[in-house]
Amino acid sequence: MRGWIILGAGAGLLYYLATETNKLDEPMAQADALMQKAERKLDSMTGTKIIKVDNHLSQLKAEIANRLNKAEQAALEDIFESEQSVMAYKQQYCGDNASRFTILSRDNQLFICDKLR
Numbered sequence: 001m002r003g004w005i006i007l008g009a010g011a012g013l014l015y016y017l018a019t020e021t022n023k024l025d026e027p028m029a030q031a032d033a034l035m036q037k038a039e040r041k042l043d044s045m046t047g048t049k050i051i052k053v054d055n056h057l058s059q060l061k062a063e064i065a066n067r068l069n070k071a072e073q074a075a076l077e078d079i080f081e082s083e084q085s086v087m088a089y090k091q092q093y094c095g096d097n098a099s100r101f102t103i104l105s106r107d108n109q110l111f112i113c114d115k116l117r
Helices: 002-020 025-046 055-065 070-079 083-093 106-116
Strands: none
Touching: 055 070, 055 106, 070 083, 070 106, 083 106
């Protein structure tokens, strides 16, 4: 019985440290990084990996690039660098309270946002 009480108190303390304080944030981040490293190593050891080909973004990029000048095309390359950069652009510059993207003209910014929806 005493063992269960000690185990429960330990679990409660661990839960408190994990949720209410930032004492375990760094060790948890290290454990996540270690798990990701192990997953990548396992993927590389197994050889093949399924890669989803998404032609939608490349077609969209070509369609938008036709109406941009050189400076705007360079900014477009940065926007379409990865899926995360596209989502970040969409969150920051597309929407009701969107801020202004300085390199692109207002019309081109609206055009890109309309195409990304």
